[in-house]
Amino acid sequence: MIKLFRFLKPFKIPIYFVLVLVLLQSMAELYLPTLMADIVDKGVVTGDTNYIWKIGGLMLLVAAGGMICSIVASFYSAKAGAGFGKLLRSKIFSHVGNFSLHEFDKLGTASLITRTTNDITQVQQVLIMMLRMMVMAPMMCIGGIIMALSKDTKLTLVLAVSLPVLVITIVVIARKGMPLFKAMQVKLDNLNRVLRENLTGIRVIRSFNRVTHEKKRFDEANWDLTQTAIKVNKLMAAMMPIMMIVLNLTTVAIVWFGGIRISNGHMEVGDMMAFIQYAMQIMFSFVMLSMMFVMIPRASVSAVRINEVFETNADIQDPAAPVPAKMQKGQVEFSNVTFSYPGAEMPAISDISFKMNPGEVTAIIGGTGSGKSTLINLIPRFYDVDSGKVLVDGIDVREITQESLRQKVGFVPQQAVLFTGTISENIRYGKEDATDEEVDHAAEIAQATEFISEMPDGFHSVIAQGGTNVSGGQKQRLSIARALIRKPEIYIFDDSFSALDFKTDAKLRAALKAETAFATMLIVAQRVSTIMDADQIIVLENGEIAGIGKHKELMETSKVYREIVMSQLSEEEIA
Known part of the structure; x- marks a missing residue:
């Protein structure tokens, strides 16, 4: 989580205000028991009414000052926390925007959404509490111990027994809670993924009557998260009863031993009352820390997940010294290109070589899984090739900035x-x-x-x-x-006419021919009728070129193309 605190630099002034105000609030609260002791020992015991009014008025002023400091500190801590969350979300959004498709596949869309929303909220909430409690608790604890020692040194031995019990309890519960919080975030990812799939695929789910199945999937993911949440809450719920037992036993011990010391004349009644107040402040500082330890494990897991996003660098980077992209040409060339998806056993495309020129229409056709979409994704550099080169206007796309490259491309996805x-x-x-x-x-x-x-x-x-x-x-x-x-100089149509009727398809292609006369056009299509008039048709099979040429040439030279044509067109249409 400390790594994320570098984003707090713009909020230095509000944080400094919070620290100063919390310090003043802590000093006010530490001063109040001493004033109360003075009222009892010097005012009540002696019957000095004027002294009681005087110190009582001072107590009211100190209490009012502490309250004002607390309100203003809350405002500035909330302001810093909200600003930190806003900046962090913005940074993650910008960073993720530079990811290649490989990083999206690796981290998962549902997980990225959870990290940008829920995880940042967890860290933001803890930051707001830390600015108050993590600063105030040590001040109250150390200050309380010093003030308690000033009232009665021997009576502080009671605290020497109770405080280690509290510390051990907090440490044990925090260590057991960390793995559960980590599991909760993973299960929340899974729940989000199931919900997202259910919402985006609602038409498919209903058309196949799988609503009950999807409800079961959601219930399983929901129940899995709920079970883990119950375990965590049971663990954390045990902390407060233990704290209160130790707190109450400590109070009883202070009153018991304090009464003995008062009867022996070693301590005054007001000092014992103040000592009880300081003991309560010390103990409550540990209660505040325990509340932090309820949230810190979960926030730490969230922080690790957020840092994982920041530490994930895109495989595709702009070159250090980019070559200026040439203007208004659009020639594209594949030179012995081979590409494999991460973790795949076989290349998606192998040894692909062809050239596309401005003013020409190049079409790609092939069976499902032949590598058509993979091939066109390499032109705007959504992925980088394993070997070979993809050239635009004679320049390797890896030597051009992504922005200038994609400025040349008009991409219509499948x-x-x-x-x-x-x-x-x-x-x-x-x-x-x-x-x-x-x-x-x-x-x-x-x-x-x-x-x-x-x-x-x-x-x-x-x-x-x-x-x-x-x-x-x-x-x-x-x-x-x-x-x-x-x-653009290059048009890429990835099976973009499949939902059009034949009449609209024909009219659209006729209009496109005049509009894109000087551009390079690449069309991926399933329909032979869409690409018959192309200047160059590339036939793909199992990631390799099975034929290249015009329609008539391929009908004579490519068995694969001929089979595709015969499966779609009648003999009259072929003739």
């Missing part, structure tokens, strides 16, 4: 992703400063104008989370419009 906001905002996601005319033009080319105009608010119609209020084909067309509006 699964169309829309964001909460208006249709116009979703299209402008490709170019933030696009004019209304550019938005209209991109939508028209993508064949989206018709259905947009039928919506209640047109381009200002709101897209629901995940695009649930538009169809699959409408999602794809909006995704295509988003790519078109940035006018």
Whole structure:
């Protein structure tokens, strides 16, 4: 957790205020028992009413001062804690934004969400308590011991017996609690994962009548977390009764031995009352520490998980001395490229070599698992190749900054992703400063104008989370419009026409041909009809090129391509 405290630098002034105010509050509380002892010994015993009023008034002033310090300290500690949490969330979000897909696969989306929300909240709460209790408790403990010694040295032997019992209790419970807190966070990750899958996959779950099964999965994950939470709470619940037993026995012992010392004339009644108050302050300082130890183990686990995110560096880094990307070309070349996913036994693609030129349409076709999507993910450098090179305008993509590389690319993913906001905002996601005319033009080319105009608010119609209020084909067309509006040098369509009917598909491809005449276009498709007119068709099988050329050439030279065509088209269409 100490590693995370480096993010507290912007909040130095509020923290200094808290420390000073807590010090003043502690001094006020330590001074009050002494004033009370003076009232008893010098005012009540002697019957001096004026002295009682005088010291009583001073006690009220000291108590009011301590209360004001406590209120202001609470305000500043909350301000520092909330600011720390905000900064930490922002830093994690920025750091995670630089991850490659490999890091997302490794840590898991559900876990990253938990770490950014629940884990940071745990650390934030502990920080607020630490600024108050972790500072106040030692002050009260040390100050209380000093003041107790000043009242009666021999009576402090009672504390020498009770304090070690408290310390041992706290240490034992904290050591047993740490593994359980760690297990709780992992199980919370699992619960979040099940819940997230249930919510995002609700259509599939209902269509296959698996609601009961998913409820059972959630109940199992929930029960697993609950059982661990019960164990932790039982363990931590044992702390307070033990504390109170020791506290009460200590009070009884002080009164017992203090009474003996008063009867022997070695101690005054007021001093014994003050001693009891100081003993209570010392004991309660350990109670405060015990409360901290209830939260610190869980926060420590959370801090480790947060640090794990910060210590996870993206596999894909910008070069130290990047080569300036060339402007307005867009030539792409694969030179003997081989790539394997982490932990995979076999390469996803092997020894891939081909070239795509501006003004040409290159299509990739192949069976499921042939490596089509893997191949196109290497162009915007979502992954790095194991061997070989991916060149853009003759420059290895690893020698260009990711920002300048991706600025050249208009990417339409296989699964169309829309964001909460208006249709116009979703299209402008490709170019933030696009004019209304550019938005209209991109939508028209993508064949989206018709259905947009039928919506209640047109381009200002709101897209629901995940695009649930538009169809699959409408999602794809909006995704295509988003790519078109940035006018990139390289267009990548990853099976982006699959949800379109043949008529819309044909109209869209005709419009795209004129719009992207000077750009490099790469289309991944399952339909042969979509790619028959491509300048170059690459046939993939088991991660290797099984054929490359135009439609007619491949019909004669590639058995794999011929089988794909014959499975989709009639003899008349082939002819």
